[in-house]
Each structure stands twice: as structure tokens, then as C-alpha cells.
């Protein structure tokens with residue numbers, strides 16, 4: 001391409017702009033260049049006049065050179081993609097998958113991340129660094145004046161995690177070369193009439209060869225690595241935020257598993273639940289259930305006043321059985337039945353689903369639903385849930401007066417007419433808006449039938465442990481708690497003397513005690529007060545005797561404490577709250593408990 005004619009064109013450019021000379025082909029490129037690089041004509045004329053250098057010569061070289069570089073870049077990319085397709089196998093991991101975070105953690109721990117020239121700094125998730133930051137020096141450094149602990153200072157000592165930045169990286173694993181491509185993709189989602197554009201990250205793990213097996217093995221290794229790291233943790237998931245709900249669940253946190261011993265409950269009750277779940281989770285159990293035609297599901301209802309340990313026991317069970325816990329609150333206003341279906345469809349093979357406060361969601365079956373369900377059920381299953389006076393029977397207790405005989409013709413006709421009328425009324429209700437099954441017609445969300453559908457309908461996942469918690473079990477619809485949906489009911493009550501004693505001992509047990517400031521009250525037993533982790537001195541015989549004495553003293557204090565707490569009047573949470581504020585001083589707790597009880601008793605009465 002010869003751009004020498006640009007000289008004359010640039011000479012004419014002012015004429016062109018003044019429109020004194022018609023635009024011809026010769027001055028077109030200069031016009032174009034002028035349009036692309038404003039001022040091109042002036043610069044070119046200046047260079048020509050002052051330096052005698054014709055810039056059009058440079059342009060005639062630069063443009064083809066640019067075209068060649070662009071074309072070869074494109075070719076290189078195309079050839080790379082072609083070769084990768086032909087000779088490499090890939091596994092992709094989406095950002096919304098848990099594996100993504102796990103992979104990034106693993107990659108950050110590899111040498112490749114230390115070698116990479118550009119890295120992304122990521123603030124570490126709390127629980128991973130909280131564990132790592134217990135170093136006594138670091139903790140002491142965070143102590144401000146007056147022994148006040150400064151969290152900001154402590155957290156500032158935690159280095160971020162460094163991950164390779166976007167682009168292609170390579171690493172070796174088990175002597176094999178792997179490529180790891182981190183990229184972002186835009187993704188459009190449609191919700192109602194809105195189209196939302198999201199940016200999503202994608203990981204591609206490539207290996208040489210036509211099989212994805214090495215990459216899959218690598219992913220398995222990464223999962224095991226993460227599991228070993230988190231074995232003592234319980235992962236908690238909740239429904240993803242509304243705009244991300246199509247992904248189902250989001251990891252809310254993972255926290256150290258709660259030891260079962262920290263849940264103070266009748267030991268027989270605890271053992272019964274553990275044994276029941278243990279049997280249910282046995283690898284041979286699914287076959288046993290299938291051969292008998294029983295759905296492989298297990299449901300529990302934990303009921304009792306607030307603060308009696310229902311949630312705590314659910315978390316402890318998750319820890320004992322190494323299960324993740326999926327928590328749903330039916331009070332969540334944005335949760336719809338479609339969401340609930342999606343969430344249940346996205347449950348893993350084994351997990352605990354915790355449906356919290358099922359009574360407060362206002363889930364009641366209205367008369368229409370009850371009657372329609374009644375009519376749809378086979379005759380032999382129809383059992384009245386009310387007595388002859390119309391009063392509800394206790395959960396799961398069939399009306400003794402109900403007979404299994406087939407109804408006579410007259411009653412069938414009456415029932416069909418009634419059903420037709422009810423169906424029409426239900427249709428009208430649906431058209432006019434309110435959600436069936438809610439007490440409050442303004443409340444959108446989940447109806448009882450919707451909930452029952454996900455519990456035991458198509459969306460229901462076999463193998464999960466469903467735990468429903470309720471403060472008012474008597475408010476629950478019998479359909480929700482009938483056997484098959486709830487297989488075991490566990491009542492949680494106010495703390496008895498024995499529970500109060502256990503709570504006290506657990507609070508002051510010196511196994512891993514801590515105290516800011518560490519000052520112990522004169523006369524209080526050694527182990528339950530002050531000082532950073534002790535116990536190493538237990539190797540020393542003298543200290544062991546001292547520890548034993550302290551334990552004996554602690555038991556005595558616990559007895560005195562429990563004798564002053566009225567039986568079955570306070571919840572474990574209340575007692576725990578009282579003890580927490582005196583957790584450095586068990587003697588003080590014993591001395592002050594009477595006053596605390598006297599202060600609260602009138603409100604209890």
C-alpha cells in the first residue's frame with residue numbers, strides 16, 4: 001500500500017474542510033487519518049516543512065505491520081485453541097460451585113502462586129485465619145491499654161491469600177503438567193421482565209492428552225485436601241441471596257464442629273437420636289428401605305421453648321456425623337415455593353436440612369386444602385384429625401371413632417358437591433391473589449401444601465435428615481408432623497437441676513480456658529480462672545494433683561450452684577447467659593445466683 005500520495009492530500013486537507021475542492025480518491029486516506037487522528041494533517045505538514053520528513057512513509061509501513069501483528073495474534077490464539085482442543089482435555093469449574101473456592105485455596109497454597117508475576121490478593125475467610133492466629137505473641141500484640149483487646153490490630157496481622165491472576169498458568173502435579181486458566185465471562189439472567197448481566201469467573205483445568213482422568217484425579221485430590229483441612233468443621237449453608245437463588249445454596253460459613261457433650265440434654269434422649277441417625281445413615285440402609293418400598297428419608301421435630309438447645313443439637317449432630325447443614329427459615333420473605341423446590345432439588349446425597357421455626361411461618365392448611373387432600377386420599381387412609389366435637393386430636397393420633405368403611409352413596413354425593421364448591425372457591429382465591437395456606441393474605445411465600453410437596457414430593461431428596469424446629473408444636477398442622485414426615489419428636493424443656501450443674505461445670509471446665517487480663521479472684525479454684533491455655537503442666541505430678549483438687553472444688557461449686565437454681569424454671573440459654581457474664585469467677589457465680597434467681601422469678605411466675 002503506497003501512502004505517499006498522502007502528502008498532496010494533506011496539503012489539500014484544509015481545502016477539503018473548507019470544501020473549496022471536491023473530495024477525490026487521492027485525498028480520501030488523509031481525510032480518514034485526519035478523522036481517526038485529529039491533527040494528523042497539521043503534524044504531517046509541520047514535520048514535512050521543519051524536518052523534511054514525510055510521515056506518510058511511516059504510515060505506509062506502520063499500517064501493514066499492525067495488520068500483520070493483529071493477524072498473527074489472532075492466528076496464534078486460534079492455533080492455540082485448536083491444539084488445546086485436539087490434544088488437551090479440560091475440566092471447567094464455575095464460580096458458584098464450592099469446588100471453585102476449594103480449588104483457589106489449593107492453588108494459592110502451591111508454588112505456582114508464589115512464582116506468578118501477577119497475583120490477586122484475597123482477604124482470608126475468618127475461620128481459616130482465626131485458627132491460624134492464636135499465636136500468643138500475636139494476641140499480646142493486639143492488647144491495647146488497660147488490657148483491652150483490639151480486634152482490628154489482631155486481624156491486621158493476618159496476611160491475605162495470594163492467588164494467580166486471570167490468564168493461563170501452569171503447574172506440575174504428580175509429575176504431570178497441568179494448565180490452569182482463570183477467566184471471566186459475562187452471563188445474562190432473566191428474572192421476570194428484567195435482564196441482568198452478571199460477570200462470572202470460570203476455572204479451566206487442562207491436562208495434556210485426550211482424557212479428563214488426570215484432571216478429575218487432581219480435583220479429587222483437591223477435595224480430599226480440603227476435607228482433611230476442614231474435618232473438624234461444620235459447613236453451614238443457607239439459601240443464596242434472592243438474585244443468586246438460581247444457584248440454590250450458598251455457603252454461609254464453616255465453624256468448628258460443636259461437640260455433642262456441650263449440648264446439655266437428657267443423655268438417654270441424645271443417645272436415642274444419635275443411634276437413630278446412625279442407623280439411618282448406614283451405607284446399607286438405602287437398600288433396606290428400597291426393598292420394603294419405604295422412602296429413604298428421616299424426619300425429626302425438635303420442639304420446646306426458645307433457648308433450650310434445638311438448634312445447638314442440630315449443629316452438634318452435623319458435627320458428629322460429618323454432615324453439612326442446610327438451614328432454611330420459612331420466615332425469609334423472599335423465599336417462594338419454586339425456590340424451596342429448587343433448594344430441595346439441590347441437596348447433596350447426605351445432609352441435615354434444618355427447617356427453623358416451622359410454626360412461626362404461619363403455615364396452616366386452610367379448610368379448602370384440608371378437605372381437598374382428604375378427598376384425594378385413598379379411603380383407608382382417611383382418618384379424622386378431630387374428635388367428634390371438632391376439637392383437634394393430639395398429633396398423629398387418629399380419631400378412634402373413624403371407621404375404615406366405605407362411605408355410602410349419599411355421603412359420596414354430598415362430599416363431591418362440597419368439594420366442587422370448595423374447588424371453585426379455591427380457584428377464586430387463587431385468581432384474586434392470596435397464597436393458599438397463609439393466615440396473612442398479604443404474606444407471599446410458602447403454603448403448607450407447597451412445603452409438604454417438597455418434604456415428600458418429587459423434589460424431596462432421599463438420604464437427607466430433616467430437622468424441623470418449633471416453639472409451638474401444638475400449632476403445627478397434623479399433616480406436617482405425621483409419621484413419615486416426622487419420625488421422631490424430641491422435646492426440649494427448661495433446665496433441670498442436673499442440667500444446671502452440667503452447664504456450670506462445662507462453663508468453668510479448664511480444658512481450654514482463656515481470660516483477658518487473667519486476674520483470678522482470691523480463693524477461687526485455680527483451673528477455672530484466668531491465664532492463657534494451660535494444661536501442659538499436667539505432666540508434672542504436683543500440678544496434676546492440683547488440677548484434680550481444682551476439679552473436685554469445681555464439682556462442689558457446681559452442686560451448690562444447681563441447688564440454688566429452681567428446677568425446670570430457666571432455659572439453658574438463660575443459665576448460660578448468667579454464667580457467661582461471670583465466666584472468670586465460679587465462686588462469684590455461686591454467690592450471685594440467688595440474687596439473679598430472685599430477680600427473675602417474678603417474671604417467671
Ligand SMILES: Nc1ncnc2c1ncn2[C@@H]1O[C@H](COP(=O)(O)OP(=O)(O)OP(=O)(O)O)[C@@H](O)[C@H]1O
Nearest residue numbers: 262263264265305306307308309310311312572573
Ligand atoms: N441444652 C443446651 N445445652 C447447652 N447449651 C444450650 C442448651 N440450650 C441452649 N443452649 C445455649 O443457648 C443458646 C441458644 O440455644 P439454641 O439456639 O440451640 O436454642 P433453640 O432452642 O434452638 O432456640 P430457638 O427456639 O430460639 O431457635 C446457645 O448459645 C446454646 O449454646
